[in-house]
Amino acid sequence: MTRIDARPFAFELDLAHAALVVIDMQRDFVEPGGFGASLGNDVTRLQAIVPTVRRVLDAWRGAGALVVHTREAHRPDLSDCPPAKRMRGQPALRIGDVGPMGRVLVAGEPGCEIVPVLAPLPGETVIDKPGKGAFHATALDALLRGREVRQLVFMGVTTEVCVQTSMREANDRGYECLLVEDGTDSYFPDFKRAAIDMMCAQGAIVGWAAPSTALLPALEGRP
Ligand code: TIU
Numbered sequence: 001m002t003r004i005d006a007r008p009f010a011f012e013l014d015l016a017h018a019a020l021v022v023i024d025m026q027r028d029f030v031e032p033g034g035f036g037a038s039l040g041n042d043v044t045r046l047q048a049i050v051p052t053v054r055r056v057l058d059a060w061r062g063a064g065a066l067v068v069h070t071r072e073a074h075r076p077d078l079s080d081c082p083p084a085k086r087m088r089g090q091p092a093l094r095i096g097d098v099g100p101m102g103r104v105l106v107a108g109e110p111g112c113e114i115v116p117v118l119a120p121l122p123g124e125t126v127i128d129k130p131g132k133g134a135f136h137a138t139a140l141d142a143l144l145r146g147r148e149v150r151q152l153v154f155m156g157v158t159t160e161v162c163v164q165t166s167m168r169e170a171n172d173r174g175y176e177c178l179l180v181e182d183g184t185d186s187y188f189p190d191f192k193r194a195a196i197d198m199m200c201a202q203g204a205i206v207g208w209a210a211p212s213t214a215l216l217p218a219l220e221g222r223p
Contacts, residue, residue: 002218006210007200011178013218019149021065021134021170022157023163023184025053025118026071028111030157033100035072035111038093041187046155049185054117056183056212059219061121062211066147068140069120073107073128080130082139112139133165141173151176153215154207155183160195167199167207177207179214214222 005013028034030046039041058068075079078096086095093099101111107128113119118134120126129138144152152175156163163184167177179196186192216222 004208004210004218005214006178006208008204008208011176011208011210013153013178013215014151015063015065015219017148017152018151019068019144019147020057020060020155021068021070021166022053022057022114022118022154023070023134023154023166024072024158025050025069025114025156026073026111027113028072028105028113029099030115030183031101031111033094033111035091035095035104036158036187038091038099039089039103040092044185045187045189046185049155049157049183050115050117052180052212053183056119056155056180056215056219059216060153063219065219066125066149067120068125068127068134068143069110069114069118070127070129070134070140070156070162070166071107071114072105072130072132073112074105074130076103076106076108077108131165132162134162134167135166135169135173144175149175151178153178153180155180156169157185159184159186159192160188161186164195164199164206178215179207179209181209183212 002013029036095105102109
C-alpha cells in the first residue's frame with residue numbers, strides 16, 4: 001500500500017490490485033475535424049494534457065501494473081449506436097458520417113484511433129465502448145474481476161462525460177476510483193472543476209482526485 005495525497009482524504013494505492021484506465025484519448029476528441037469538433041467544441045484545450053497522460057502512463061507501465069485503454073467506438077454498421085445517440089442535437093457530423101479523419105467514432109477509422117503518443121503497447125487491453133461509460137455493454141468488469149482488480153486510476157477525456165460516467169459505473173460496481181486531475185480535461189473548464197468537486201464531495205461519494213505529482217512518486221518508488 002502506498003498513501004497518495006488526494007482529495008478529500010488520502011488514497012491507499014495497492015498496485016497489485018489496481019489498473020490504470022485511460023479513457024478515450026482518441027483523435028476524434030482531441031484533433032480538429034472529429035467528433036468533439038463536430039459538436040462545436042474547441043478541441044485544442046484537450047491536447048494540453050497529453051504529455052501528463054504519457055508521463056503517468058509510462059510510470060504505471062514501469063511499475064508493471066495493468067493498463068486499460070478505452071475508445072468510444074461503434075461498429076461500422078452502427079448496430080451498437082442507438083438512434084437516440086446518433087440523432088441527438090445538430091452536430092456538424094453525426095456518428096458514422098464521413099469526416100476528414102474517416103467515419104466519426106467508427107472502429108477502424110483514423111479518427112477513432114488513440115493519439116499516437118499514447119498508443120497502447122502490445123498486450124495492453126483496449127476496450128471499445130458504445131456508450132459514454134466504460135462498463136456499459138463491454139467486458140471490462142469481467143476482465144478486471146478476473147485479474148482481482150479492486151482499484152482504478154482514471155485519466156482521459158472528457159472529465160464530465162466519459163470519465164465521470166465511467167467512474168460512477170465503477171464506483172457502483174465496488175471499485176475504489178482515483179482521478180488524476182491534470183490527466184483529464186473537458187471542453188468546459190467549469191464542468192471539469194464541478195465534476196471533480198461533485199465526485200469527491202460527501203466523503204469521496206464517487207471517488208478521489210489527486211494531481212499527477214502526488215501519484216508519480218508512488219509509481220517510481222520515490223519517497
Ligand atoms: N462530448 C464530450 O464531452 N464527450 C464525449 O462525447 N465522449 C467522451 O467524453 N469520451
